Amino acid sequence: MCVNGYFSSVVQAEQKVSILNHYSLNREKLRRFLVSRFRDVDFADDVLQETFLKLDSFAFDKPIHNVEGFLFRVANNVALDMRRKFVSDQSRDQKWYETKVVAESSSPTVEDEIDVKKQLEQTIACLQLLSPRSREVFVANRFEGLTYKQVAEKFGLSQSTVEKHMIKAIKHLIDHRGKN
Numbered sequence: 001m002c003v004n005g006y007f008s009s010v011v012q013a014e015q016k017v018s019i020l021n022h023y024s025l026n027r028e029k030l031r032r033f034l035v036s037r038f039r040d041v042d043f044a045d046d047v048l049q050e051t052f053l054k055l056d057s058f059a060f061d062k063p064i065h066n067v068e069g070f071l072f073r074v075a076n077n078v079a080l081d082m083r084r085k086f087v088s089d090q091s092r093d094q095k096w097y098e099t100k101v102v103a104e105s106s107s108p109t110v111e112d113e114i115d116v117k118k119q120l121e122q123t124i125a126c127l128q129l130l131s132p133r134s135r136e137v138f139v140a141n142r143f144e145g146l147t148y149k150q151v152a153e154k155f156g157l158s159q160s161t162v163e164k165h166m167i168k169a170i171k172h173l174i175d176h177r178g179k180n
Contacts, residue, residue: 015060022067023055030075038079047079054078126176130169137162138169 023030027048034044051074064070108116127135133155140151141162148166152159 012060015064016056016058019055019058019060019064019067019070020052023052023071026068026071030071033072034075034079037076038083043079043082047075047082050082051075051078122176123173126173127169129176130172134165134169134172137165141166 030051031044031048034047035041038044038047051071054074055071127138130138136155137151137157140146140154141148146154148159148162151157152162155162157165
């Protein structure tokens with residue numbers, strides 16, 4: 001049995017050397033095949049390199065009768081695997097990029113924060129120009145979150161009067177924004 005295992009490994013080694021020699025002899029043919037198939041010289045060169053590595057690590061346990069056909073089949077399979085991996089990597093990278101862009105676009109920048117602070121300061125300055133009652137009604141509704149009914153109860157006003165103060169305050173803010 002030991003002799004049989006030794007004989008088998010010698011045959012495998014001889015077949016491997018034979019196939020790698022065929023690879024060397026057919027390298028340019030393989031390259032032309034890959035370039036014509038995939039229209040990319042650099043990709044073809046990468047595939048040839050990966051094909052050599054695959055052949056070098058391949059366990060040749062069965063005899064190969066059509067070595068040239070085998071070489072072309074291995075090179076084509078390596079190319080297809082590399083393309084699939086490339087497409088998969090691109091898809092993953094695109095999803096990551098889109099996620100990153102969305103995250104960055106939803107995060108306020110320093111400029112955004114400065115703009116918001118400036119707008120708030122302008123709004124507060126504009127509210128100072130309102131009558132005290134209109135300002136109180138507006139602040140209670142918009143900043144404290146009270147409903148018109150709750151504001152009316154808080155200040156002892158009718159709901160209609162609260163609505164009129166809110167209309168006055170909002171109109172004042174819109175007019176003031178148009179000037180700035």
